[in-house]
Amino acid sequence: xxxxQLAINxxxxxxxxxxxxLGFVFIVNATGAVNFAHGDLVMAGGYxxxxxxxxxxxxxxxxxxxxxxxxxxxxxxxxxxxxFPLINRPPSTVFISxxxxxxxxxxxxxxxxxxxxxxxxPLIQSGILHAGPVAISIQALGTVVxxxxxxxxxxxxxxxxxxxxxxxxxAQDRQMAQAIGIRVHAVIAATFGAGTALAGVAGMLLxxxxxxxxxxxxxxxxxxxxxxxxxxWGSIAGAVVGAMMISLFEVVVSAYVSYAVATGLLxxxxxLVFFFRPQGxxxxxxxxxx
Amino acid sequence: xxxWLFNGIRLPLLLGAAAxxxxxxxxxxxxxxxxxxxxxxxxxxxxxxxxxxxHAGAVSLAQATFFGIGGYITGILATRFGFPFLATxxxxxxxxxxxxxxxAVPVLKxxxxxxxxxxxxxxxxxxxxxxxxxxxxxxxxxxAGIPAIELPGLTISDRxxxxxxxxxxxxxxxxxxxxxxxxxxxxxxxxxxxxxxAASSLGLNIAELRFGAFVLSAAYGGAAGALMAHVIHVVSPxxxxxxxxxxxxxxxxxxxxxxxxxxxxxxxxxxxxREWFRVLENYYMIxxxxxALAVLIMAPYGLVGxxxxxxxxxFGPSQARTPIAVSSRIPSAQQKPPSTAAGPEPLLxxxxxxxxxxxxxxxxxxxxxxxxxxxxGLIGPNGSGKTTLLNVISGLxxxxxxxxxFLGRDITNAPAYAIARLGISRTFQHIHLVDDLSALDxxxxxxxxxxxxxxxxxxxxxxxxxxxxxxxxxAFASAERLGxxxxxxxxxxxxxxxxxxxxxxxxxxxxxxxxxxxxxxxxGLNEHEQKDLASRIRxxxxxxxxxxxxxxxxxxxxxxxxxxxxxxxxxxxxAGLPEAVRKEPAVIEAYLGLEADATELSLAAPS
Numbered sequence: 001x002x003x004x005q006l007a008i009n010x011x012x013x014x015x016x017x018x019x020x021x022l023g024f025v026f027i028v029n030a031t032g033a034v035n036f037a038h039g040d041l042v043m044a045g046g047y048x049x050x051x052x053x054x055x056x057x058x059x060x061x062x063x064x065x066x067x068x069x070x071x072x073x074x075x076x077x078x079x080x081x082x083x084f085p086l087i088n089r090p091p092s093t094v095f096i097s098x099x100x101x102x103x104x105x106x107x108x109x110x111x112x113x114x115x116x117x118x119x120x121x122p123l124i125q126s127g128i129l130h131a132g133p134v135a136i137s138i139q140a141l142g143t144v145v146x147x148x149x150x151x152x153x154x155x156x157x158x159x160x161x162x163x164x165x166x167x168x169x170x171a172q173d174r175q176m177a178q179a180i181g182i183r184v185h186a187v188i189a190a191t192f193g194a195g196t197a198l199a200g201v202a203g204m205l206l207x208x209x210x211x212x213x214x215x216x217x218x219x220x221x222x223x224x225x226x227x228x229x230x231x232x233w234g235s236i237a238g239a240v241v242g243a244m245m246i247s248l249f250e251v252v253v254s255a256y257v258s259y260a261v262a263t264g265l266l267x268x269x270x271x272l273v274f275f276f277r278p279q280g281x282x283x284x285x286x287x288x289x290x
Numbered sequence: 291x292x293x294w295l296f297n298g299i300r301l302p303l304l305l306g307a308a309a310x311x312x313x314x315x316x317x318x319x320x321x322x323x324x325x326x327x328x329x330x331x332x333x334x335x336x337x338x339x340x341x342x343x344x345h346a347g348a349v350s351l352a353q354a355t356f357f358g359i360g361g362y363i364t365g366i367l368a369t370r371f372g373f374p375f376l377a378t379x380x381x382x383x384x385x386x387x388x389x390x391x392x393x394a395v396p397v398l399k400x401x402x403x404x405x406x407x408x409x410x411x412x413x414x415x416x417x418x419x420x421x422x423x424x425x426x427x428x429x430x431x432x433x434a435g436i437p438a439i440e441l442p443g444l445t446i447s448d449r450x451x452x453x454x455x456x457x458x459x460x461x462x463x464x465x466x467x468x469x470x471x472x473x474x475x476x477x478x479x480x481x482x483x484x485x486x487x488a489a490s491s492l493g494l495n496i497a498e499l500r501f502g503a504f505v506l507s508a509a510y511g512g513a514a515g516a517l518m519a520h521v522i523h524v525v526s527p528x529x530x531x532x533x534x535x536x537x538x539x540x541x542x543x544x545x546x547x548x549x550x551x552x553x554x555x556x557x558x559x560x561x562x563x564r565e566w567f568r569v570l571e572n573y574y575m576i577x578x579x580x581x582a583l584a585v586l587i588m589a590p591y592g593l594v595g596x597x598x599x600x601x602x603x604x605f606g607p608s609q610a611r612t613p614i615a616v617s618s619r620i621p622s623a624q625q626k627p628p629s630t631a632a633g634p635e636p637l638l639x640x641x642x643x644x645x646x647x648x649x650x651x652x653x654x655x656x657x658x659x660x661x662x663x664x665x666x667g668l669i670g671p672n673g674s675g676k677t678t679l680l681n682v683i684s685g686l687x688x689x690x691x692x693x694x695x696f697l698g699r700d701i702t703n704a705p706a707y708a709i710a711r712l713g714i715s716r717t718f719q720h721i722h723l724v725d726d727l728s729a730l731d732x733x734x735x736x737x738x739x740x741x742x743x744x745x746x747x748x749x750x751x752x753x754x755x756x757x758x759x760x761x762x763x764x765a766f767a768s769a770e771r772l773g774x775x776x777x778x779x780x781x782x783x784x785x786x787x788x789x790x791x792x793x794x795x796x797x798x799x800x801x802x803x804x805x806x807x808x809x810x811x812x813x814g815l816n817e818h819e820q821k822d823l824a825s826r827i828r829x830x831x832x833x834x835x836x837x838x839x840x841x842x843x844x845x846x847x848x849x850x851x852x853x854x855x856x857x858x859x860x861x862x863x864x865a866g867l868p869e870a871v872r873k874e875p876a877v878i879e880a881y882l883g884l885e886a887d888a889t890e891l892s893l894a895a896p897s
Contacts, residue, residue: 086587095406104579267412
């Protein structure tokens with residue numbers, strides 16, 4: 001395959017990863033905690049798509065709002081179970097509680113869908129478009145478009161709406177937000193919902209080409225985590241860029257060497273980043289107060 | 291002896307242990323013996339994990355990796371080279387410990403989430419190596435045929451002997467863990483995981499403490515992995531994957547993350563839960579995850595912590611520890627006598643210090659100096675940079691320009707613990723105390739950076755920890771000087787606010803500082819308490835301790851400070867005698883806006 005073709009594949013995968021990382025960084029900003037169930041919630045979105053596709057034979061683009069809405073509710077439930085009871089404890093406690101949620105989710109998938117991989121229906125239809133030497137599947141193109149629209153939408157919401165301002169105020173200083181009358185708990189629950197909805201949509205998009213299986217979410221949690229660290233802890237734009245870098249790296253290196261080597265080199269690269277730039281490539285946005 | 295038995299939850303724990311031993315001796319079948327052996331191996335793994343996660347407070351995700359490496363070292367050396375147990379076991383401990391030493395340098399600098407991710411990354415690289423490097427590791431199938439434990443002239447192969455052997459090693463592990471945590475060194479870990487800033491500004495070297503905990507955890511992990519390899523005769527990538535890491539984390543959280551009994555209880559309970567829930571098949575992991583989550587939410591200190599709380603609820607709090615022998619000679623806070631030849635050299639000199647957060651200049655060329663034994667007040671409106679300046683002096687914030695000189699030495703941007711050990715100690719605007727330690731131990735921790743010695747000294751201590759006894763004596767003397775000796779045995783969490791403030795000052799005093807930095811010490815104190823505190827601070831200065839006080843309360847300062855320095859927007863706008871500074875137009879403007887007069891300023895002082 002040509003490098004151009006690989007780059008296109010990388011961008012298509014990166015678009016889905018970007019949605020995952022975006023949802024992850026939302027929750028990081030609102031709570032200061034790492035949600036280690038995030039990858040499993042991506043899988044949950046994929047499974048919801050698989051289930052809906054079996055019930056209603058419609059293209060996924062029609063079912064997308066339904067998947068997002070269901071996953072929003074799932075996200076709020078996760079926050080009620082794994083975050084709010086632990087709100088006054090150190091962030092590492094939330095890390096552990098979400099890890100446990102992840103285990104529960106993985107085994108719920110196993111019970112409901114079995115250990116085998118499932119594929120969700122395509123966004124519009126399957127097929128491949130050719131443009132000169134490069135080929136791109138309709139699904140990949142759709143993934144890029146859907147992710148682009150959602151990322152633009154979140155930018156507009158954050159920058160230009162009252163809800164977005166409340167979200168940002170809560171992320172920046174929870175006590176101050178509370179003091180000026182923002183219902184901080186509602187905002188946090190909504191952030192969990194929105195972050196999970198993004199993860200779910202990403203799962204729906206990935207579930208057509210890359211399948212869903214019970215433990216498929218674990219590497220995705222790690223990727224989201226890496227994307228956010230590389231992109232600068234708390235930076236939304238950085239998370240998107242970080243996710244793109246990871247997918248390009250993964251696609252290009254696996255094409256030339258192997259998937260295992262790509263993964264290994266990715267982790268080594270991460271450790272090198274830590275060694276030379278402990279604050280991430282683009283610096284850290286969320287600073288702690290002494 | 292009887293009192294010892296009834297103190298805390300020792301009695302139920304001992305009864306539980308006795309029941310378990312009796313069960314193993316008289317009723318356990320071959321299968322149960324195997325399960326109990328596995329419990330012991332996990333207990334060892336968790337004991338190690340408690341060092342880094344429980345005591346040092348860092349969520350390492352590499353514990354399973356150390357376990358796996360220990361197993362692989364044993365497996366490779368025993369099956370391919372026929373090494374005996376006496377060679378493989380120490381090497382299986384040394385290997386992971388060596389890896390921990392190597393990665394510690396870059397990894398331990400990282401804060402919370404970065405540290406977790408970096409340790410996870412290391413684990414995943416090792417996992418990939420184990421799978422890919424199949425010539426040596428056997429790939430996904432792993433290595434089979436690892437022999438039973440063989441000591442010279444003794445093969446430990448029947449299940450009962452294996453059980454006793456494993457639990458003997460667990461006992462040694464428990465003893466070492468007890469040694470590490472029981473004395474002053476253990477108290478240092480306690481403060482460090484509650485509050486890094488407070489710990490380092492008291493002279494605790496966080497990097498060193500974390501390093502010790504991390505390497506110890508790796509060594510325990512390696513030992514546990516080696517034993518597991520001998521017991522189940524196989525090592526495979528499952529020995530170092532994330533699922534095992536999650537199991538280890540769950541055991542630690544459920545048992546209790548800092549208690550030795552917690553490690554054993556957590557490991558035994560989780561191993562048995564799995565056995566009991568096996569009938570649930572696929573639903574088993576769901577039930578297990580849910581149960582673990584419930585314990586995490588309902589018992590913050592694990593089951594052992596919950597037992598301790600239950601006991602306190604039923605029978606009242608445990609008796610206060612034996613009252614300490616107060617030495618007849620109250621140790622003076624001042625180690626060196628005030629130098630009689632007070633030279634022209636100031637004790638502390640800050641010159642041109644500048645620090646910007648993004649575009650905000652928190653400090654913009656600040657200069658000041660303090661002579662030995664004087665009390666200097668630092669005033670200024672909110673956000674003028676007072677606390678930031680204290681942070682720069684004490685090493686908690688790094689300045690971008692300028693220099694700080696203390697006792698003629700350049701301490702600009704030196705590590706906080708090193709600055710503290712030179713004789714600068716501080717309190718915080720927001721109280722940073724450990725709520726579940728007594729006031730006395732909160733103060734005694736101040737000596738840990740100076741007197742505790744390292745990890746090896748803690749492990750080698752036989753009998754009472756004299757460093758802890760001495761630290762408590764100094765702490766008691768310090769508490770007396772602040773007038774809080776009567777409440778010294780109370781847990782800090784139960785003390786009223788004003789008393790907690792004084793505990794913090796006593797703690798700063800216990801390091802025997804030359805320079806004491808107080809950040810709003812009078813905040814929230816009533817008038818009587820303020821007067822009392824002011825007179826105590828004056829008595830420190832009379833002994834030659836220099837005091838730099840950040841305060842809003844001008845009434846409090848007026849009775850205390852010999853000089854005032856006023857900051858506004860990161861600059862010194864006035865300095866000199868209190869009366870003069872308070873009349874300075876720039877100061878009045880900074881506090882009250884234009885056209886206010888000096889009498890208003892003194893009246894405006896909050897009381």
